Amino acid sequence: MIENKVNHYGNLCVEMYEILHENAMEDELKFYLSYAKKDSKILEPLCGSGRFLIPFMQLGFDICGVDASKEMLHKLYLKAPNAKVIESDIYEFNSKQKFDYIFIPSGSISLFTDIVYCKKILNKLKQMLSLGGKLVFAVDTILTKNLNNNEYKISASVKTKEGFDLILKNKSFYDERSHVQFYPSIYELYDGDVLLKSEYMDFRIYLYEYGEMDLYLQDIGFSEINAYSSFDKKIAINNNSEIFLYECCI
The missing domain is CATH 3.40.50.150 (Vaccinia Virus protein VP39)
Structure with a gap:
């Protein structure tokens, strides 16, 4: 397969x-x-x-x-x-x-x-x-392809029901040959200034x-x-x- x-x-x-x-x-x-x-x-x-x-x-x-x-x-x-x-x-x-x-x-x-x-x-x-x-x-x-961004930038920030701050940071890269948009992403959970947890996600979509x-x-x-x-x-x-x-x- x-x-x-x-x-x-x-x-x-x-x-x-x-x-x-x-x-x-x-x-x-x-x-x-x-x-x-x-x-x-x-x-x-x-x-x-x-x-x-x-x-x-x-x-x-x-x-x-x-x-x-x-x-x-x-x-x-x-x-x-x-x-x-x-x-x-x-x-x-x-x-x-x-x-x-x-x-x-x-x-x-x-x-x-x-x-x-x-x-x-x-x-x-x-x-x-x-x-x-x-x-x-x-x-x-x-039409939705993004210009290349080689540095992590905050794209979303929300409050969880517990009152913590959940932040999404990502880069972006579009590969013309494969038609794939890449979004390497990091999710971070904060209690004030204290980082509680982080997760990496290699998000990608075909355009x-x-x-x-x-x-x-x-x-x-x-x-x-x-x-x-x-x-x-x-x-x-x-x-x-x-x-x-x-x-x-x-």
Whole structure:
């Protein structure tokens, strides 16, 4: 199996993520809900701490989540103890059940920086769809690439519920050849001036050109592919968008 460069989410990373991104943005949530039907079997791979999965549950949808992060799933279970969630790498995940709708929001597909591996993941998801089912997901685009920054700078700072200061510092580097944006990151937890804990994360994402993902999806065998540049389903026509949203049918 081809190895993908994996982003590892430690406790401090998950804590900051939960503080900054506990709830989904309204327009993004509405976009993914627009494909859901009450009689559908729904799967959310890479569900994280549940900011999409939990609203789907609350609205009465039959949804299952998959995520490889114990830390993320711990946060999810604290909020929704009855959630149907499986701890698994999506490549290793197997289900006898077919799904009518599979969605991966927030550009998480871009976490698979090895394109061969990414195509294997997309093909696996296609095999899990029922006849007429839809796969909907977002990718980050080349428009979001950052100029190189070789020194760690503070990019976020939050207060934890215990009153500690949680700080994120990162560098950035974009590799033109591989289309990968690198964000070496350090999370630091402080009690006043005292450093309590620090974690390093080698975060990286693949940034897509207009039309690039379309070709991969065609190769995989999706019969109908729509690419949007916004949550109001405006058709993508060029690289002038920070995200591409894909709606794929078999």
